Amino acid sequence: MAEQPNDDINWEQALANCAKEPIHIPGAVQSHGALLAFNSDLSTLLVASENCDQFLQQPLATLFAEPLAETLPSCFLAELERTRQRLGYGYETDSFEYTFAATAIDAFCTVYQLRQSNGQRLLVVEIEPLYVKLAGDFTSTVRHQFDRLRRCKTEQQTLEQLVRSAAEISDFERILVYRFDSEWNGEVVAEHLQEDNLDSYVGQHFPASDIPSQVRDMYHVNAVRKIASSTAPPHQLLQNPALEQALEPLDLSQGTLRAVSPMHAGYMQNMGVSRSLSVAIFDENRLWGLLSCHGVRPARTNPYQRHALHSLVLMASQRLMLQRQYQAIAFLDRVEESRKALLDPDKDIMAPAQLLASQGKHWLNLFQVETVVLAHGKDVSHCGDELELWRVSQLVEWLHKYHWVTGLFSSRDLADSDCAEIFRGSPFCGLLAVSMPYEKKLNGWLLMLRREAVEVKSWAGRPEKTETQQFQGKTVLSPRRSFAGWQETLKGRSLEWTDEQKQAARTLAEDLAIGASAYQIEELNERLQQANKRLEHLVHTDALTQLWNRYHMEQTLDTELSRAQRHQHALSVIIFDIDNFKQVNDTYGHDVGDQVLKGIAKALKPTMRDTDALGRWGGEEFLVIVPESDLAQARELAERLRQVLMGLEFDKAGVVTASFGVASLDAGDSRSKLIRRADQALYRAKNQGRNRVAAEQ
Numbered sequence: 001m002a003e004q005p006n007d008d009i010n011w012e013q014a015l016a017n018c019a020k021e022p023i024h025i026p027g028a029v030q031s032h033g034a035l036l037a038f039n040s041d042l043s044t045l046l047v048a049s050e051n052c053d054q055f056l057q058q059p060l061a062t063l064f065a066e067p068l069a070e071t072l073p074s075c076f077l078a079e080l081e082r083t084r085q086r087l088g089y090g091y092e093t094d095s096f097e098y099t100f101a102a103t104a105i106d107a108f109c110t111v112y113q114l115r116q117s118n119g120q121r122l123l124v125v126e127i128e129p130l131y132v133k134l135a136g137d138f139t140s141t142v143r144h145q146f147d148r149l150r151r152c153k154t155e156q157q158t159l160e161q162l163v164r165s166a167a168e169i170s171d172f173e174r175i176l177v178y179r180f181d182s183e184w185n186g187e188v189v190a191e192h193l194q195e196d197n198l199d200s201y202v203g204q205h206f207p208a209s210d211i212p213s214q215v216r217d218m219y220h221v222n223a224v225r226k227i228a229s230s231t232a233p234p235h236q237l238l239q240n241p242a243l244e245q246a247l248e249p250l251d252l253s254q255g256t257l258r259a260v261s262p263m264h265a266g267y268m269q270n271m272g273v274s275r276s277l278s279v280a281i282f283d284e285n286r287l288w289g290l291l292s293c294h295g296v297r298p299a300r301t302n303p304y305q306r307h308a309l310h311s312l313v314l315m316a317s318q319r320l321m322l323q324r325q326y327q328a329i330a331f332l333d334r335v336e337e338s339r340k341a342l343l344d345p346d347k348d349i350m351a352p353a354q355l356l357a358s359q360g361k362h363w364l365n366l367f368q369v370e371t372v373v374l375a376h377g378k379d380v381s382h383c384g385d386e387l388e389l390w391r392v393s394q395l396v397e398w399l400h401k402y403h404w405v406t407g408l409f410s411s412r413d414l415a416d417s418d419c420a421e422i423f424r425g426s427p428f429c430g431l432l433a434v435s436m437p438y439e440k441k442l443n444g445w446l447l448m449l450r451r452e453a454v455e456v457k458s459w460a461g462r463p464e465k466t467e468t469q470q471f472q473g474k475t476v477l478s479p480r481r482s483f484a485g486w487q488e489t490l491k492g493r494s495l496e497w498t499d500e501q502k503q504a505a506r507t508l509a510e511d512l513a514i515g516a517s518a519y520q521i522e523e524l525n526e527r528l529q530q531a532n533k534r535l536e537h538l539v540h541t542d543a544l545t546q547l548w549n550r551y552h553m554e555q556t557l558d559t560e561l562s563r564a565q566r567h568q569h570a571l572s573v574i575i576f577d578i579d580n581f582k583q584v585n586d587t588y589g590h591d592v593g594d595q596v597l598k599g600i601a602k603a604l605k606p607t608m609r610d611t612d613a614l615g616r617w618g619g620e621e622f623l624v625i626v627p628e629s630d631l632a633q634a635r636e637l638a639e640r641l642r643q644v645l646m647g648l649e650f651d652k653a654g655v656v657t658a659s660f661g662v663a664s665l666d667a668g669d670s671r672s673k674l675i676r677r678a679d680q681a682l683y684r685a686k687n688q689g690r691n692r693v694a695a696e697q
C-alpha cells in the first residue's frame with residue numbers, strides 16, 4: 001500500500017472537500033469561447049457569458065434587452081432554430097450535443113439541451129473561434145490512423161499507436177495514456193513526446209488525489225475535457241437582468257467550455273502545461289484510463305481535431321476490449337483443456353488427490369501460483385510449495401465459517417486480511433480459495449497461493465507531499481508543486497487475481513467436486529460389493545474351521561441329490577466324528593480342542609476333489625458329500641481320510657483318530673434318509689472300536 005499522508009492535516013476531510021467542489025457549476029466559461037443559454041423555444045436569451053460581444057458584435061446589454069431577431073445575424077439564428085428542432089425531435093436524449101460551423105459569426109457552435117431541476121429546458125450554445133489549421137486532407141489522415149490502430153495486435157501496441165496517432169492529428173507536445181488502478185491511482189502506460197526536452201512521465205504513477213472522484217465521474221457525462229489555457233481568467237456567466245427569478249446555476253458538464261477549477265489550473269501550471277485535452281477510455285462502463293494531451297505552448301485546438309481524438313479513443317477502446325477478450329479466451333481455452341483431462345470418461349475415476357497430482361503442475365503455471373492445495377474433508381493434497389497442515393486446517397475452518405455462502409475468497413495482501421493470523425510467518429501473500437460445491441459436509445476447498453511479488457512504483461511526486469490550502473473557507477488539497485520522480489517499493493503483496501482466474505478456479509473446483517463425488521460413489525460401490533461377499537461367506541462358512549457350515553452342506557446335498565436322481569448318477573456321503581474328543585477338551589482345554597478341529601479341516605481339505613464338499617456338520621462331526629461315487633469309492637475316500645487324520649500330530653493333543661460312516665444314494669432317498677443311514681454306519685464304527693470306516697449295510 002502506498003503510504004498515507006500523515007501530517008496533522010485531516011486528509012480525508014481535505015479529499016472530501018475537494019470531491020465536493022462544485023466544478024460542474026463554475027458560473028463561468030473558459031476565456032477562448034462564449035456561452036449563450038436560451039429558453040427552449042429560442043425566444044429569449046436567459047444567460048450569456050460576459051465576453052459574448054467578442055463573437056456577436058453587440059454589447060451584452062443589447063443582446064439581453066433587444067429581440068434576438070434584431071441582435072443576432074439572421075442566418076445564425078436560422079441555423080440555431082434548425083439545430084433546436086433537430087435536438088427536440090430527432091435526438092431526445094438530454095446528453096446529445098450538435099455542432100456546426102457558424103460562418104455568420106465566424107465561430108464553431110456546440111448546442112445542447114440542458115434540463116433544470118424544475119424541468120425547464122434550456123438551449124445552450126457554446127461558441128468557439130473557428131480556426132481551421134489542418135494539415136492536408138484531415139479526414140484521410142484520421143482514417144489512416146484508424147487503420148493503423150486496427151492492425152495493432154497487442155494491448156501495448158494499441159496504446160503506443162494511440163499516442164502516436166493522437167500526435168499526428170493534433171498539435172499537443174506531450175501525449176500520454178494514463179491507466180487507473182483499482183484505487184484510482186494512475187500510471188502512464190504509453191507516451192509520445194513531440195520534443196526531446198520535455199519531461200517524460202512514462203512508467204510514472206500519479207496519486208488518485210490528482211484526479212478527484214467528481215472529475216472522474218464527469219467523464220461519464222462528457223468523455224472529452226478540453227482546457228484551452230491554464231492561465232487565462234474565465235469569463236463569468238450573467239443572467240438576463242430582465243428575468244424576474246434567479247435561474248439555478250447552469251450545469252456545464254455536457255459542454256466544452258466549462259471554466260477550469262482553480263485547483264486544476266494550478267496543477268497544470270505546476271506541471272508546465274498550458275493547455276490540455278483529455279479523452280476518457282472506457283472498458284465497458286468502467287473508466288479504464290485517459291488519453292491525456294498536454295500543450296506546453298499556447299496553440300488552438302480545432303474542434304474537428306477534438307472530435308477526431310475522441311473517435312480515435314473510441315476505436316482504440318474497442319481494440320483494447322477485444323484484445324483483453326482474446327487474452328481471456330486464450331486463458332479459458334487452457335483451463336478447458338485441463339477440465340477435459342480432469343473429467344476424461346476414458347480414464348479410471350480418480351481420487352481428488354490423484355486429480356490434483358495429474359493437473360496440479362499445469363495449474364501452477366496457468367494461474368501463476370506457487371502452490372495448489374486441495375482440502376477435501378480430512379484429506380489434504382498439495383502441488384508445489386508446502387503450506388503447513390495446521391494452516392490448511394485453520395484456513396479451511398475459517399473459510400467454511402465466513403465464506404461458504406459465496407464459495408470464494410481472494411486476497412493479494414493476506415497480512416492485511418481477516419485471516420492474517422493464519423498466515424503469520426508464512427511466505428504466502430496471496431490466496432484464491434474456492435469451495436467445492438456439493439461438498440459442504442466435507443468442507444472441500446481448492447486453494448491457490450502466491451508468494452510476494454515486490455512491486456516498484458515510480459511516482460511523479462510524492463503523494464504524501466500533496467499540500468493543502470484554504471479554498472472558499474475550506475481545507476482542500478492544493479495543486480501539487482513537485483512532480484519530481486521517486487520510487488516506492490511495495491512489499492507483502494502478491495500479483496492481483498483477475499476475474500478470469502477467479503471464474504476459472506470456480507469451474508475447476510466444480511469439476512473436482514464432481515470428480516470427488518464420482519470417486520466416492522465408486523468407492524462406496526466397491527465397499528458394498530466387498531461387504532456383500534463377506535456376508536455371503538459368513539452365511540455359508542463355519543467360523544472356526546472355515547469349512548462349509550451345516551446350512552451350506554444341506555443346500556449342497558439337496559442340489560446334488562436332485563442332480564444325481566435326474567441323471568441317475570451315484571452319490572455318497574461320509575460322516576465322520578473325532579474319537580474321544582471330549583477327552584482332548586477335558587485334558588488340554590477347549591482351545592486345544594479348537595486347534596485340533598482347525599487342523600483337521602486344514603489337513604483334509606486338500607485331499608478332496610473339487611467336486612467333493614467337506615463341511616462341519618456340528619460339534620466334532622464332519623460331512624463329506626461325494627458326487628458321482630458309489631459306496632465302494634466313497635468308502636475308499638473315507639479310508640484315505642482316516643489315514644491322513646491319523647498321520648497328523650497335534651501339539652498337545654498328539655494323534656487323534658476319527659470314525660467314519662459311509663452311505664450311498666438309493667432310489668427314492670431323501671436327504672434325511674441318506675444322512676440317517678450314514679449316521680447309523682458311523683455309530684457302528686464307533687461301537688466296533690472307533691478309528692475305522694463302516695459302510696451302510
Ligand SMILES: Nc1nc2c(ncn2[C@@H]2O[C@H](COP(=O)(O)OP(=O)(O)OP(=O)(O)O)[C@@H](O)[C@H]2O)c(=O)[nH]1
Binds near residue numbers: 593690
Ligand atoms: N473344542 C471344541 N470342542 C467341541 C466343539 N464342538 C463340540 N465339542 C466337544 O466335542 C466333545 C464331544 O464329546 P462326545 O459327544 O462325548 O464324544 P467323544 O468324546 O468325541 O467320544 P466319541 O464320539 O464317542 O468318540 C464335547 O466335549 C464337546 O464339548 C468345538 O467347537 N470345539
